[in-house]
Structures are given as C-alpha cells and as structure tokens.
Amino acid sequence: MIHRNAPLTPTGRLRLARCVVDDGWPLRRAAERFQVSHTTAARWAGRYRLHGHAGMEDRASSPRHQPRRTPATVEEQVIRLRREHRIGPLRLAARAGVAASTAHRILKRHGLPPLAAVDRATGEPVRRYERARPGELVHIDVKKLGRIPDGGGHKVLGRPAGRKNRTSTGYAYLHTALDDHSRLAYTEDLPDEKAATCAAFLTRATTWFAQRGITVERVLTDNAWAYTKNTWRQTCRDLGIQPRWTRPWRPQTNGKVERFHRTLLDEWAYHQPYTSDAERQQAFPDWLDWYNYHRPHTGIRGNTPASRVTNLSDQHS
Incomplete structure (x- = not known):
C-alpha cells in the first residue's frame, strides 16, 4: 500500500x-x-x-521464506475447528495446542471474520441491510416483561424479601414498531398479544408515523400466531401496507427491533430499581423521547433516529 x-x-x-x-x-x-x-x-x-x-505495482512486504511460521497442518486444524464449532481464538488455541495470538493470526490470515460478525447458526458472515427511506419497512415485535409488584421486587428488597412480596402481577406486553431506515420507534404497553390487539396496535403505529411524515409501506414480523391470522392480513390491506414475515427460526431477520428491545431493557426496564410497575411505566415516555430525539445511535453512525426523518428533529421541542 x-x-x-x-x-x-x-x-x-x-x-x-x-x-x-x-x-x-x-x-x-x-x-x-x-x-x-x-x-x-x-x-x-x-x-x-x-x-x-x-x-x-507494490509487492507484498511479507518475507518469501518464513521458517518459524505455523505449519500448514496446524493452520488447517484451526480453520476446521473454527468452521465446525464456531469458537474464538482462546478456545481454538486450547484445542490446537497453539497460543491464542497465533490462532488469531491464522484466522485473520485466512480472512475469517470475528464471531460477532457471523451468524452462529450457519457460520456465514452477517448480511446487514438498511432500507433507503423512512417507512419503506417497519419492524414489529412484542417483548414480554414481568410487572413489578407494589413495594418493589428483589432488586429493591433483596432476594428473600422479594420472593415474599411476589404476587401474581402478570406481564406487560411491549409492542414496538421500529422504522428500518431511521430506527425511529413507537412502543405501547398492552395487556396481551392477541390478533386483535396486534392489529389495533398497527393502526395506531401507522397513524403515529404518519404524524411525523412517514408513510408505512411494509411491515416485517415473525411468524407468531397473531401475525398469521386474517385479522392482521385484513388490517394491512385496509392500511395499504404489505405484510412480510421472517423465515422460521430466523429472528436475525427482524434483528433491528430485537436489538431495540435489548436497549429498552438495559436503559429503561432494568436501568434502576423501581418500587412499583406504575413508577417504571411513568419513566417510559421520557426514555422513549430521549431514544428517538437525543440518544446517539451507533447503528446509524452516531446520529439520532429523528435526524434521519426530514425536518422531524427541528419540529421537536
């Protein structure tokens, strides 16, 4: 070079x-x-x-003769173990009898990406995509979250007292619609994930996006029961939206909303101890506003989701 x-x-x-x-x-x-x-x-x-x-042209800077280079048979063993078991340099080193740094260099020399960049199921590099404009594709999913009993759970009271205070509080079903291009998110806490509930949520989410200048063209969901019923299909037709479904057992296809839910748990649901479910729910609107309008998103080069929607960040106060 x-x-x-x-x-x-x-x-x-x-x-x-x-x-x-x-x-x-x-x-x-x-x-x-x-x-x-x-x-x-x-x-x-x-x-x-x-x-x-x-x-x-430039020539490679590596020497022509490398008498101390790892033998080809060992390199083949490391590559074979990586492809069969999909493990990292530390575990490869233990199995192949080489140093972890040597295993890392072998993987790098043969162009094998880090484990974080591959699909664990197939071992193939993750193919990332992003739609060209807001509304072209919206990801939808539900996150089931246990409700907090009054007085707090184990994070406030400790394990023994938390178990005594445990009551049948049920679950919160967090329905989320997330725009693929901008990562703008709309979330509601609903009592269940039945077909009628999901369809009504889609209608409200579409209205919410429309108020921000985004016309929803397609929605992508998993193959949960509610998303395969006629209620969901008919609602999509009424709204002029094309429904799409992920391949079975492939949640990575809907990974953007899955990742949003992980962020939601880390930065809101489990971020601090809450003494009741009402207290946690009261903190949610402010967190979602911060996520959409102020939080730098690493998936879009440090921009905020609202900054990728025309004029939306300027209209926000």
Whole structure:
C-alpha cells in the first residue's frame, strides 16, 4: 500500500522508468527530475526492464521464506475447528495446542471474520441491510416483561424479601414498531398479544408515523400466531401496507427491533430499581423521547433516529 507521503505512484514510477529505459536518460537526471534518490530511480528502472508495466505495482512486504511460521497442518486444524464449532481464538488455541495470538493470526490470515460478525447458526458472515427511506419497512415485535409488584421486587428488597412480596402481577406486553431506515420507534404497553390487539396496535403505529411524515409501506414480523391470522392480513390491506414475515427460526431477520428491545431493557426496564410497575411505566415516555430525539445511535453512525426523518428533529421541542 502506498503511504500518503510517497513521492511516486505506480503511474509516476512508470514514467520514471520509461525515461531511463526507453528514452535513455541518465539515472541521476531522472532522479532529479522526479525528486527521488538515485537508488530509487535505479530500482524502478530495473523492475521495468524485468517485469514491464506489472513491475510498477507494490509487492507484498511479507518475507518469501518464513521458517518459524505455523505449519500448514496446524493452520488447517484451526480453520476446521473454527468452521465446525464456531469458537474464538482462546478456545481454538486450547484445542490446537497453539497460543491464542497465533490462532488469531491464522484466522485473520485466512480472512475469517470475528464471531460477532457471523451468524452462529450457519457460520456465514452477517448480511446487514438498511432500507433507503423512512417507512419503506417497519419492524414489529412484542417483548414480554414481568410487572413489578407494589413495594418493589428483589432488586429493591433483596432476594428473600422479594420472593415474599411476589404476587401474581402478570406481564406487560411491549409492542414496538421500529422504522428500518431511521430506527425511529413507537412502543405501547398492552395487556396481551392477541390478533386483535396486534392489529389495533398497527393502526395506531401507522397513524403515529404518519404524524411525523412517514408513510408505512411494509411491515416485517415473525411468524407468531397473531401475525398469521386474517385479522392482521385484513388490517394491512385496509392500511395499504404489505405484510412480510421472517423465515422460521430466523429472528436475525427482524434483528433491528430485537436489538431495540435489548436497549429498552438495559436503559429503561432494568436501568434502576423501581418500587412499583406504575413508577417504571411513568419513566417510559421520557426514555422513549430521549431514544428517538437525543440518544446517539451507533447503528446509524452516531446520529439520532429523528435526524434521519426530514425536518422531524427541528419540529421537536
């Protein structure tokens, strides 16, 4: 790779070499003309004589002979173990009898990505996508969350007292619609995840997005019972929305809303101890507002979701 202060590019090297080899310039004259040393001019002229135009490209900096390099059989074993078991350098090192740093270099040398960048089910690199405009695709999913009894749970009272205070408080069903392009999110706490409840949520979510200048064109859900019934399909038709479903046993396809729910749990639901479910619910609108309008999102290069919707961030107060 050419460094930023290199005086010659491959094109400049070719011009220098042709001046010396084809036009008969003295090496010192060519070196002075191209502002390089006599040795550098001689190197490129010599490589032009031997290899022609192809000799002007950079060569690999690795040595031709590496007597201490890891044997090929060991490298093959590391690659085979990685593909069969999908484990990282530390565990590969223990099985192959090499250092963890050696296992890491072998993986890097063969172009194998980190485990975080591959699908654990197939071992293939994760194919990430993003729709071109807001509303082109909205991800929808439900997160089931246990409600907090009055007085607090184990995080407030400790394990023994928390078990004594445990009552049949039921569950909160957090329905979320998240725009694929902007990551703008709309969430409601509903009593169940039945077909009628999901369909009504879609209607309200579509209205909420429309108020922010986003027309929902498609929705993507998993294959839960509520999303496969005629109630859901008919609601989509009435709203002019195309329903889409993920492949069975492939939650990664709907990964954006899955990741939002993880953020929601970390930064709101479990962020601090709450003494009641009402207290936690009271804190949710402020958190969602912060997420949509103020929180830098690493998935969109540190921008806020609202900044990717035309004029939305300017209208927010």
